[in-house]
Amino acid sequence: MSNLDTEKIIPQVRRDILRMVHANNSGHPGGSLGCTEFFVALYYNVMNHNSNFNMDGQKEDIFFLSNGHISPVWYSVLARYGYFNVRELSSFRKLNSRLQGHPTTHEGLEGIRMASGSLGQGLSNAIGAAITKKLNNEKNIIYTLHGDGELQEGQMWEAFMYASGNKIDNLIATIDYNKKQIDGSTDDVLPLGDLKAKLKSFGWSVLEEFKGNNLNSITNTLKEAKELTFKEKPVAIIMHTEMGNGVDFMMGTHKWHGSAPNDEQLAIALSQNTETLGDY
Numbered sequence: 001m002s003n004l005d006t007e008k009i010i011p012q013v014r015r016d017i018l019r020m021v022h023a024n025n026s027g028h029p030g031g032s033l034g035c036t037e038f039f040v041a042l043y044y045n046v047m048n049h050n051s052n053f054n055m056d057g058q059k060e061d062i063f064f065l066s067n068g069h070i071s072p073v074w075y076s077v078l079a080r081y082g083y084f085n086v087r088e089l090s091s092f093r094k095l096n097s098r099l100q101g102h103p104t105t106h107e108g109l110e111g112i113r114m115a116s117g118s119l120g121q122g123l124s125n126a127i128g129a130a131i132t133k134k135l136n137n138e139k140n141i142i143y144t145l146h147g148d149g150e151l152q153e154g155q156m157w158e159a160f161m162y163a164s165g166n167k168i169d170n171l172i173a174t175i176d177y178n179k180k181q182i183d184g185s186t187d188d189v190l191p192l193g194d195l196k197a198k199l200k201s202f203g204w205s206v207l208e209e210f211k212g213n214n215l216n217s218i219t220n221t222l223k224e225a226k227e228l229t230f231k232e233k234p235v236a237i238i239m240h241t242e243m244g245n246g247v248d249f250m251m252g253t254h255k256w257h258g259s260a261p262n263d264e265q266l267a268i269a270l271s272q273n274t275e276t277l278g279d280y
Contacts, residue, residue, distance in 0.1 A: 045222075
């Protein structure tokens with residue numbers, strides 16, 4: 001599975017996202033599309049993981065999605081990697097489906113270890129998992145992804161302080177810095193200021209990735225982040241992306257944060273992502 005040309009997986013993941021959200025007229029395509037390259041890079045090129053899923057994740061890297069509303073991209077990549085059957089993507093947001101709008105654990109979906117969607121909590125959960133790895137003497141890494149609007153939550157900054165203060169150095173937290181949230185730009189809602197300087201002042205090693213929608217670039221940055229682990233500091237990546245990336249009419253605006261395309265818009269979007277490994 002991991003030997004596939006990962007560049008060819010990206011348009012297929014975009015197609016999955018668009019079709020899932022369209023089918024139920026519900027979901028969050030903007031951030032999902034913007035983070036497609038990140039998920040493909042992480043799961044196919046960087047993370048040490050096993051699609052033969054078990055909940056404890058011993059002796060493998062673990063990923064937590066904190067901004068759980070971008071579940072479509074995660075579901076697509078998990079399915080395409082082999083965690084569960086691709087055909088299950090058609091059940092997205094349906095009653096009694098394992099693929100709810102925000103990831104849940106009670107139905108036992110492979111790849112999901114934490115229910116998420118209540119923003120601000122993912123980093124605290126990830127720190128707990130990282131501490132567990134240390135207690136078990138495992139040399140594995142905990143990865144997280146966060147929305148930039150999520151950093152307006154106070155709990156995030158408590159977690160940033162805790163991680164550095166306790167030298168949680170087997171942790172890599174990536175921030176999707178698209179500067180947009182559901183009500184507008186982050187600068188209009190609540191400015192984040194000099195995010196890099198803030199994270200460094202909180203005791204983190206910080207990398208800034210300005211090409212978050214370039215597969216090779218984000219792959220290299222994730223690998224660089226791995227080289228910084230186990231050096232007594234947690235690692236953060238500020239990843240600049242474009243919300244709605246890969247669909248021209250969804251880019252450059254926050255309006256597709258939580259809106260589904262209609263039939264005509266879906267057709268246009270799919271025509272811009274024609275390469276397929278086989279739609280579900």
